[in-house]
Amino acid sequence: MHGDWLDIGPKTQIEPGTARTLPVEGGEEIAVFHTMRGEFFALVNACPHKQGPLSQGIVHGDVVTCPLHNWNISLRSGNALGADEGCVPTIPLRVDAGRIYLKRSAVLSPRAVLA
Numbered sequence: 490m491h492g493d494w495l496d497i498g499p500k501t502q503i504e505p506g507t508a509r510t511l512p513v514e515g516g517e518e519i520a521v522f523h524t525m526r527g528e529f530f531a532l533v534n535a536c537p538h539k540q541g542p543l544s545q546g547i548v549h550g551d552v553v554t555c556p557l558h559n560w561n562i563s564l565r566s567g568n569a570l571g572a573d574e575g576c577v578p579t580i581p582l583r584v585d586a587g588r589i590y591l592k593r594s595a596v597l598s599p600r601a602v603l604a
């Protein structure tokens with residue numbers, strides 16, 4: 490696969506229930522999540538509350554709980570859930586033949602490796 494999709498590596502590099510970060514030169518760090526259900530999501534790695542590192546949060550279902558003040562953020566939409574309000578940008582992601590791809594146009598000048 491090529492064109493507008495950026496290969497960031499094999500999906501096996503992210504354990505289920507965890508996330509890894511992707512540094513972006515000149516842009517905001519991206520967190521790539523692997524849920525216990527086997528889904529993958531990519532979001533800007535900054536909580537909509539006070540920029541907590543979502544990659545270090547607890548993943549449950551398709552939600553991550555921010556490690557700083559426990560806001561729940563939908564991995565699917567980037568929206569804060571419950572009484573909290575805010576939204577973090579999501580990055581289109583697809584998995585093909587065991588590799589993870591991010592929408593290139595949604596990522597500014599990325600280094601093509603996970604940190």
Ligand code: FES
Pocket residue numbers: 536537538539540541555556557558559560
């Ligand atoms: S920074 Fe995430 S809940 Fe406060």
